Amino acid sequence: MAKGGTSIFLSLTVVFIVAFLLIVGIRALLMAVFPETSIDPVMQDQEPRGFWQDAYTIWLQMTDPGNMNQDIYSGPWAKVAAIIAGLAGVILLSALIAFITTAIDNLLYEFRKGRGPVIEEGQTLILGWNERVVDIIRELILANESEKSAAVVILAEEEKEMMDDHLIKRIPNSKTTKIISSSGDPASLNELKRVNAQEAKSVIILASCPESATPKEKVLSDTQVIKTVMALISLQGGKNDLPIIAEIFNEEKRILLGIFDDPNIIALDSWDIMGKLLVQTSLTSGLEMVYNEILSFDGSEMYYYKANWGGVKFDNLAYHFKDGIPLGIHGADGSLSLRPEAGTVLKDDDEILILAEDDSTIDFQPQQLFKPKEYEYADIRLPKSSKKILILGWHPVAEIFIGECDDYLEDASFDVMFNDPTQLLIDTIENLQEEYERFDIRLISSAALNYEKLKDMHPFDYDSIIILSQDATEQTPDKIDSDTLMILLLLRRIMKEEDKHCEDTHIITQVLNSENQELIIQTDVDDFIISNKLITMVLAQLSEQPEMKKFYDDIFEEDGSEIYVKPAHLYFKDLDEQNCTFADAIRMAQMRDEICLGVRYGHLSMNPKENFGVLLNLEKDANITLTKNDFLVVLAEDEL
Numbered sequence: 001m002a003k004g005g006t007s008i009f010l011s012l013t014v015v016f017i018v019a020f021l022l023i024v025g026i027r028a029l030l031m032a033v034f035p036e037t038s039i040d041p042v043m044q045d046q047e048p049r050g051f052w053q054d055a056y057t058i059w060l061q062m063t064d065p066g067n068m069n070q071d072i073y074s075g076p077w078a079k080v081a082a083i084i085a086g087l088a089g090v091i092l093l094s095a096l097i098a099f100i101t102t103a104i105d106n107l108l109y110e111f112r113k114g115r116g117p118v119i120e121e122g123q124t125l126i127l128g129w130n131e132r133v134v135d136i137i138r139e140l141i142l143a144n145e146s147e148k149s150a151a152v153v154i155l156a157e158e159e160k161e162m163m164d165d166h167l168i169k170r171i172p173n174s175k176t177t178k179i180i181s182s183s184g185d186p187a188s189l190n191e192l193k194r195v196n197a198q199e200a201k202s203v204i205i206l207a208s209c210p211e212s213a214t215p216k217e218k219v220l221s222d223t224q225v226i227k228t229v230m231a232l233i234s235l236q237g238g239k240n241d242l243p244i245i246a247e248i249f250n251e252e253k254r255i256l257l258g259i260f261d262d263p264n265i266i267a268l269d270s271w272d273i274m275g276k277l278l279v280q281t282s283l284t285s286g287l288e289m290v291y292n293e294i295l296s297f298d299g300s301e302m303y304y305y306k307a308n309w310g311g312v313k314f315d316n317l318a319y320h321f322k323d324g325i326p327l328g329i330h331g332a333d334g335s336l337s338l339r340p341e342a343g344t345v346l347k348d349d350d351e352i353l354i355l356a357e358d359d360s361t362i363d364f365q366p367q368q369l370f371k372p373k374e375y376e377y378a379d380i381r382l383p384k385s386s387k388k389i390l391i392l393g394w395h396p397v398a399e400i401f402i403g404e405c406d407d408y409l410e411d412a413s414f415d416v417m418f419n420d421p422t423q424l425l426i427d428t429i430e431n432l433q434e435e436y437e438r439f440d441i442r443l444i445s446s447a448a449l450n451y452e453k454l455k456d457m458h459p460f461d462y463d464s465i466i467i468l469s470q471d472a473t474e475q476t477p478d479k480i481d482s483d484t485l486m487i488l489l490l491l492r493r494i495m496k497e498e499d500k501h502c503e504d505t506h507i508i509t510q511v512l513n514s515e516n517q518e519l520i521i522q523t524d525v526d527d528f529i530i531s532n533k534l535i536t537m538v539l540a541q542l543s544e545q546p547e548m549k550k551f552y553d554d555i556f557e558e559d560g561s562e563i564y565v566k567p568a569h570l571y572f573k574d575l576d577e578q579n580c581t582f583a584d585a586i587r588m589a590q591m592r593d594e595i596c597l598g599v600r601y602g603h604l605s606m607n608p609k610e611n612f613g614v615l616l617n618l619e620k621d622a623n624i625t626l627t628k629n630d631f632l633v634v635l636a637e638d639e640l
Contacts, residue, residue, distance in 0.1 A: 008099055009096075009099060009100070009103070012092065012095055012096045012099060013096065015092060016062075016092045016093065016096060019062070019088045019092055020058065020059065020062055020088075023058050023062070023081060023084055023085045023088060024054070024055045024058050026081055026084065027054050027055075027058060027078070027081035027085075028051055028054065028055075030077040030078070030080070030081060031051075031054060031077075031078070057070055057071070057082075058081070058082075058085045061082055061085040061086050061089060062085045062086070062088055062089030062092075062093065063089060063093060064089070065086035065089055065090055068082045068083070068085075068086045070082075116182075116194075117194050117195075117196075118153055118180060118182060118194065118195040118196050119196065120151040120153055120178070120180065120196060120199075121196065121199040122150075122151070122199065122200070122201045123150075123151040123152060123153045123180075123196075123199075123200050123201060124140055124150075124151070124152045124153070124200065124201055124202055124203075124204070124543055125153050125155065125195065125197055125200040125202070125203045125204070126152065126153070126154045126155070126156075126203075126204045126206065127155050127156070127186035127203060127204070127205045127206065127228055128155075128156055128186055128205055128206035128207065128208055128224075128225075128228075129154070129156035129157070129158045129163065129206065129208075130206050130207060130208070130209075130210065131210070131477050131512065131513070132206065132535060132536045132539070133154065133166075133167075133206070134166070134167065134170045134171065135533045135536035135537075136204065136536040136539055136540050137152055137167070137171060137174075137177075137179060138171065138536075139296065139297055139536060139537055139540035139541075140152050140177065140540055140543075140544075141171070141174055141175055141176075141177045142296070142297035142298050143297040143540065143544050144175070144176055144177045145175060145176060147176055148176060149176060149178070150176055150177045150178070151177065151178040151179075151180060152177055152178070152179050152180070153180045153181075153182065153195050153196075153200070154179070154180070154181045154182065155182050155183075155184055155186050155191060155192070155195050155197075156181075156182075156183065156184075156186065157183065157184070157185060157186070158183065159183060160181050160182065160183045163181040163183075164181055167179055167181070182194070182195055186205070186224075186228050187224055187227040187228040187231050188231065189231050189234060189235060192231055192232065192235050193235065197232060197235055197242075198235050198236055198242075200242060201243075201543075202242060202243040202244075202245070202543040202544065202546075203232060203242050203243070203244045203245070203543075204245045204246075204539050204540075204543050205225050205228050205229065205244065205245065205246040205247065206247055207221045207222075207225065207247040207248070207249065207270075208220070208221040208224055209221045211249070211270075211271045211395065211396055211397065218249040218250065219250065221249065222248050222249055222250050222253040223253075225246050225247065225248055225253075226248075226253060226256065226257065228246075229244060229246060229257060229260075229265060232244060233260070240260070240262050240264055240265065241264070242264060243264050243266075243542070243543060243546040244264060244265045244266065245266050245268065245539055245542045245543050245546070246265070246266065246267050246268070247268055247269075247270055247539075248267045248268070248269060249269060249271075251269070253267075254267040254269065263546070264546060266542055266546060266549050268538065268539070268542075270535040270538075270539075271396060271397045271400065272400055273534075273535060273538065273552075273556055274397050274400070274510070274534070274535065275397045275398075275399070275400025275401045275403070275404055276400070276404050276556045276557075277291070277534065277556075278397065278400075278401045278404075278466065278508065278510070279401055279404040279405055279408055280562060280563070280564075281508055282387070282389070282401075282464045282466065282506060282508055283408060283564075283639050284564045284565045284566070284639060285506060285565060285605070286565040286600045286605065286612060286613070286614055286631065286633075287563065287564075287565060288534070289600075289611055289612045289614040290563055290565065290597070290598070290614055290616065290633055291534055291537075291563070292533070292534070292537075293611075293614070293616050294355065294563075294597075294616070295534060295537035295538060295541055296537050297540070297541075297544075299357075299616070300355050300356060300357055300616050300617040301355070301356070301357075301358075302327075302353060302354070302355055302541075302545075302548060302551060303353075303354055303356055303359050303362060304330055304351045304352070304353060304354075304545075304547065305324075305351060305352050305354050305356075305359075305362050305364070306350070306351045306352075307364040308348065308364075309346040309347070309348060309350065309364070310366055311345055311346070312345070312346055312366075313343060313344065313345055313346075314326065314329065314340050314344045314345075314346060315342055315343065315344075315590060316368060317346070317352070318583075318586050318595075318620070319368045319369060319370040319371070319372065319583060319586075319620065320364055320365050320366070320367075320368055320369060321354070321356075321362065321363065321364060321365070321369070321620075322361075322363065322365070322369060322619075322620070323356050323357050323361040323362065323363075323617070323619075324354045324355065324356035324357075324361070324362050324617070325354065325355045325356075325586070325595065325596070325597055325617055326352045326353070326354045326595075327339070327352075327353045327354065327355060327551075327595055327597075327635055328340065328352065328353045328551075328561075329344070329346065329350050329351070329352055329353075330350065330351040330352065330353055330547075330550075331347075331350055331351075332347075332349045332350065336353065336550040336551060336554065338353070338551075338554050338555075338560065338561040338635065339561050339593065339594070339595055339635060339636075339637070342590075342593070353551060355597060355616070355617050356617065357617065369620070370581075370583040370620040370621060371583075372581065372583040372584045372586060372587035373580065373581075373584050373587070374584075374587055374588070374591075375572055375573070375578065375580065375584065375588060376572070376573040376574075377571070377572075377573060377588065377591045378569060378570055378571055378572055378573040378574075378575070379573075379591075380569065380570050381570075381640045382566075382570070382639065382640045383640070386409060386410050386411045386412060387405075387409055387412045387413075387463045387464060388412070388413050388461070388462045388463050388464075389405075389412060389413070389414050389415070389462060389463060389464045389465075389466065390414075390415050390417065390457065390459055390462040390464070390465045390466070391414060391415065391416045391417065391466045391468065392417050392448040392454075392459075392465065392466070392467045392468065392470075392487055393417070393418060393448060393467060393468035393469050393470045393483075394416060394418050394421075394425055394468055394469065395468040395469045395510070397468070397510070398416070398466075398468060399428065399432065401466070402414060402432055402436065402439070402441065403435075403436075405439070406436055406439070407559075408639065411438050411439065412439050412440075413439065413440040413441075413442075414439060414440070414441045414442070415442050415444055415457070415462075416429060416441070416442065416443050416444065417444045417446050417448050417454075417457060418443065418444070418445065418446075418448075418470075419445065419446060419447035419448070419449075419470065420445060421443055421445055425443070426443060429441055429442075429443040444457070447470075448467075448470060448487050448490075449470060449483060449486055449487060449490075451490050451493070451494075454487070454490050454491070454494065455494050459491060459494060459505070460494065460495060460498060460505045461505075462505055463505065463506060464505065464506040464507075464508060465491065465505055465506070465507045465508070466508050466509070466510075467484050467487050467488070467507070467508070467509040467510065468510055469483070470483040470487075471483075477512035477513040478512075478513055480512055481511055481512055481513050484509050484510070484511065488507070488509065491507065538552060555635075561635050561636065561637060562635070562636065562637075562638075562639075563597070563633065563634070563635055563636075564633075564634055564636050564638075564639050565600050565614075565631045565632075565633050565634075566631060566632055566634055566636070566639070567628070567630075567631055568599075568626040568627070568628070568630045568631055568632055569628050570592070570632075571585075571588040571589065571591070571592065571632060572588065572626065575626065575627070575628050576627070576628065577625060577626070577627050578625070578626045578627075579623065579624075579625050580623075580624060580626070581620065581621050581622060581623055581624065582596075582599075582618040582619065582620055582621070582622045582624055583620040583621065585599065585624065585626075585632060586620075588632075589632060589634050592634075592636070593636075593637070594634040594635060594636040594637075595634060595635040595636075596632050596633070596634050597616050597617065597633045597634060597635060598614065598615050598616035598617060598618060598632075598633040599614075599615050599618070599624055599626070599630060599631065599632055599633065600612075600613045600614045600615075600630065600631040600632075600633060601613040601615075601630050602627070602629030602630050602631065603629065614633065616633060
């Protein structure tokens with residue numbers, strides 16, 4: 001019994017067979033000593049039954065006691081053997097059948113609990129469970145639309161029933177993608193074998209706690225992630241061939257993964273990315289919609305593409321594609337150069353990074369397809385800005401935000417409004433003030449959810465308002481989003497009472513749950529960042545194309561090239577109303593050493609049905625009309 005089900009089954013089977021042979025032997029002995037006892041006394045002329053006939057009779061009696069009636073007219077000794085066979089059969093066969101029934105029931109229970117083996121191959125494996133799972137799977141469903149059969153396997157310590165119910169409610173149609181959930185320890189080698197991890201296409205390892213968790217919980221999460229990475233490598237015999245995308249909070253732990261010196265292992269700090277996005281969005285409106293398309297599998301995407309370039313210069317490369325905007329050169333040495341210097345000639349072994357509708361529509365033509373016009377260049381640069389920023393609430397991402405502002409802003413003042421701040425928050429603000437001496441950082445103990453107190457802050461005297469979590473211990477995305485929605489409604493009321501205009505103050509809010517997007521839109525907010533959705537887009541993209549890590553490293557760093565939404569009057573001189581083609585806009589952006597990705601129409605900036613006015617990767621010969629209220633979406637070195 002200690003050896004498990006197989007041993008019990010074999011033992012019962014052996015005991016049954018031994019009992020059968022023993023009873024057959026007893027009957028054979030009795031028939032040999034008393035041969036007349038097997039003859040039916042009613043039929044005296046019947047020949048005695050032979051050994052094999054008696055053995056078969058015993059088998060029938062042991063497997064079904066009802067067959068004891070075959071000896072109803074036999075002698076007393078034959079009846080004794082029949083009774084022994086029937087009793088042994090009832091006891092042993094019943095035990096065997098009961099065990100089989102229990103084993104099958106346990107097997108089905110294990111499958112229901114998500115502990116059965118997974119036989120999928122080429123699946124995307126998600127290890128762990130947090131609030132980003134749904135958005136990750138939605139992105140992967142979009143990525144797998146061109147496949148006839150794809151699979152996403154989730155291995156987490158949550159109950160399978162809970163995971164299945166959660167996913168079915170939020171993803172009623174998974175299209176061509178099968179979603180398989182399994183309950184178990186993601187860091188266990190046996191559990192990874194059970195879900196066939198070694199045959200996966202890629203692996204995403206999620207943090208086990210939110211950013212608002214305690215430092216101790218974050219350390220435990222990071223330790224679990226590193227343990228999981230090591231288990232995956234061990235599963236493959238010490239050599240990793242899987243793209244592994246891992247969420248890690250602590251920079252030291254991310255550096256620790258570097259000891260594997262494996263480009264397939266990518267460690268991300270999701271909230272570090274969010275802090276940088278908050279800064280970029282506070283400087284330029286509309287970025288969330290731009291990233292939403294670029295990072296998603298829906299719409300235009302990033303691809304690597306190689307062709308016989310024939311000595312073409314990168315400056316003219318965009319005009320050789322009917323669909324696609326080249327952004328940089330991926331050299332044979334693995335380096336990625338975004339916005340290469342003017343006059344750069346492509347080598348035959350170079351790849352390019354290109355924004356296109358689909359990889360099937362990318363087609364380099366040796367002959368230039370479009371010839372743009374050059375309009376009078378404005379040659380205007382924006383001054384490096386100073387900002388007065390109001391932060392309503394607090395979240396660790398705000399520390400990253402303030403730190404990133406040090407690279408972007410000449411000077412700035414930050415007023416942090418938080419109700420009953422903890423000593424930890426007070427110390428954090430003091431440390432930030434000491435670290436960034438040229439900034440003015442103040443902590444104001446007041447409740448943003450209180451209308452009068454919020455109004456007393458005169459929020460529309462600030463350049464930007466950033467809304468974060470109102471409770472340092474709150475970890476539920478829906479509760480945080482509900483507080484955000486209430487504050488937005490209060491701000492809207494104050495704006496109407498004070499007759500302020502939304503363009504005077506840039507309101508930016510962080511939305512944790514993508515399902516709350518429609519509610520946020522109703523408040524006329526200028527910009528909102530759907531945190532989980534954007535982060536999950538990055539995770540999903542990297543799981544499909546790990547080489548895109550170089551692109552993300554560049555655009556999310558202040559020193560590299562970044563995406564901006566800049567006023568059109570910076571490009572066209574004396575802009576009132578300019579009719580041109582998209583190819584012309586690309587040429588004008590090149591005058592500033594920038595790459596034009598699209599346009600944003602100011603009059604549609606509050607219209608969600610028109611993607612808030614953002615259009616990317618237009619046809620090169622598409623006619624566009626730009627006014628002083630419109631913008632170009634560009635890849636540039638800075639926001640100036």
